[in-house]
Amino acid sequence: MVSIESSREQWGSKIGFILAAAGGAIGLGNIWKFPYVMGQNGGAAFIAVYLLCVLIIGLPILIAEVLMGRTAQRNPVGTFKALTKNKMWRAVGGMGVVAGFVILSFYGVVAGWSFGYIIEAIKGSFFDYATPSAAGEHFNELTQNVYWITGLLGLFMGLTMMIVYFGINKGIERGSKIMMPVLFVLLLIMMFKGLSLEGAEEGLEFLFIPNWSKLTGLSVLEALGHAFFTLSLGMGAMMTYGSYMSKKDNVITASAQIVALDTLIALVAGVAILTAIFSTGQNPAEGPGLIFHTLPIVFTKMTGGYIFSIIFFILLSLAALTSSISLLEVVTSYFVDEKGMQRHKAVLLFGTVAFLCGVPSALSFNILSDTKIFGLNFFDLANFLASNIFLPLGGLFISIFVAYVWGFDKALIELKKGAEEIFEKRFWEIKFWKIVIKYFCPVLIFLVLLHSIGVLTMIINLFQ
Numbered sequence: 001m002v003s004i005e006s007s008r009e010q011w012g013s014k015i016g017f018i019l020a021a022a023g024g025a026i027g028l029g030n031i032w033k034f035p036y037v038m039g040q041n042g043g044a045a046f047i048a049v050y051l052l053c054v055l056i057i058g059l060p061i062l063i064a065e066v067l068m069g070r071t072a073q074r075n076p077v078g079t080f081k082a083l084t085k086n087k088m089w090r091a092v093g094g095m096g097v098v099a100g101f102v103i104l105s106f107y108g109v110v111a112g113w114s115f116g117y118i119i120e121a122i123k124g125s126f127f128d129y130a131t132p133s134a135a136g137e138h139f140n141e142l143t144q145n146v147y148w149i150t151g152l153l154g155l156f157m158g159l160t161m162m163i164v165y166f167g168i169n170k171g172i173e174r175g176s177k178i179m180m181p182v183l184f185v186l187l188l189i190m191m192f193k194g195l196s197l198e199g200a201e202e203g204l205e206f207l208f209i210p211n212w213s214k215l216t217g218l219s220v221l222e223a224l225g226h227a228f229f230t231l232s233l234g235m236g237a238m239m240t241y242g243s244y245m246s247k248k249d250n251v252i253t254a255s256a257q258i259v260a261l262d263t264l265i266a267l268v269a270g271v272a273i274l275t276a277i278f279s280t281g282q283n284p285a286e287g288p289g290l291i292f293h294t295l296p297i298v299f300t301k302m303t304g305g306y307i308f309s310i311i312f313f314i315l316l317s318l319a320a321l322t323s324s325i326s327l328l329e330v331v332t333s334y335f336v337d338e339k340g341m342q343r344h345k346a347v348l349l350f351g352t353v354a355f356l357c358g359v360p361s362a363l364s365f366n367i368l369s370d371t372k373i374f375g376l377n378f379f380d381l382a383n384f385l386a387s388n389i390f391l392p393l394g395g396l397f398i399s400i401f402v403a404y405v406w407g408f409d410k411a412l413i414e415l416k417k418g419a420e421e422i423f424e425k426r427f428w429e430i431k432f433w434k435i436v437i438k439y440f441c442p443v444l445i446f447l448v449l450l451h452s453i454g455v456l457t458m459i460i461n462l463f464q
């Protein structure tokens with residue numbers, strides 16, 4: 001058995017933690033999911049609610065998660081074990097492990113598309129399908145091919161397993177330092193290209209002029225769910241990353257920097273993609289295939305588009321990989337730390353389980369497209385359950401735990417380590433965090449979850 005202490009490293013530097021955690025947070029959620037969820041929920045009004053959710057709920061919960069992990073220096077289940085004697089709380093860590101599988105099951109499918117699009121980009125296919133309808137049809141043709149979609153899912157899961165198998169330390173920390181800035185620069189270039197397209201103003205209007213009538217209860221639930229998803233909250237991923245953090249580092253500013261980077265990337269991606277959609281006359285509410293229908297067309301319109309398209313899909317795949325690694329790492333670290341499994345066995349076993357869980361999601365686009373559970377196919381169900389139920393529920397429990405079980409007395413002693421200056425000069429920030437964790441988070445998340453009560457009942461039925 002590998003003991004927790006012997007396998008536990010610390011990030012090489014403060015910036016190492018921020019980049020690795022930002023690498024885990026920034027992924028398909030920012031570039032694939034944010035544009036299409038926002039497109040489906042009316043644009044600007046959704047963005048406003050999303051930003052509020054990120055600031056009022058996301059950031060405080062991120063601080064709480066990282067703090068818990070740093071204090072206990074363990075995996076999520078071990079963290080609850082270390083911080084309270086009450087065994088019930090371990091189930092919250094356990095729920096994170098389950099959520100890890102649920103997320104991997106659809107995340108791997110989309111990451112597989114991204115891998116497949118690297119090949120399409122190299123083949124120059126985008127130039128053969130340069131109109132919106134042709135690009136959409138091409139996407140549908142590819143995803144209807146069972147071998148293409150499951151093969152790429154397998155490839156992606158295989159790569160994720162390989163990296164977690166050999167350890168993620170230097171590779172990911174160093175890799176994130178190079179990849180993230182390149183991805184950002186590329187997105188910026190695409191944003192400017194999008195802005196220069198004819199008809200881009202329509203996209204900007206959609207993004208920045210809110211139409212509140214489009215906002216429904218469900219879109220508020222979506223916004224909160226997406227805030228959790230994009231910041232990797234509520235399932236212990238950030239707890240695990242926080243557990244490798246030094247007590248000399250400032251949890252508050254590090255968390256704020258992660259949130260800022262993640263939000264910025266999502267907004268830049270949003271502008272890049274929505275301007276392109278409106279200028280090419282496409283429908284922003286198209287759903288999960290959105291960026292695969294639209295970006296290829298933008299590439300055909302830009303100078304150097306052939307090369308940029310290859311680089312873009314490589315980077316998107318790598319961004320997905322740095323996030324999926326953090327997902328498999330949560331599952332692996334749990335079985336290694338708590339169940340005494342050897343790391344390589346845990347990785348092979350649970351990576352394979354994650355692949356198998358992903359197969360029904362992959363087949364949702366072809367042979368299982370008519371198989372619906374409560375009106376949703378496997379892919380949509382896993383996607384919905386993860387963001388809208390598991391992660392907010394995890395966040396609800398984490399805030400209740402910090403405020404009422406672990407208690408602020410102990411939490412603040414830990415939070416102060418590395419953040420002495422904030423405690424001295426900007427104590428109102430700490431006060432705000434306490435109030436939010438104690439009252440706002442539990443009440444708001446609970447209310448939003450109530451909205452999905454129908455879905456909750458459905459899940460209970462599902463597991464009975």
Ligand code: PFF
Binds near residue numbers: 024025103229237324
């Ligand atoms: N935050 C990742 C993204 O936006 O792509 C997705 C994710 C990774 C969610 C890890 C949860 C997680 F634990």
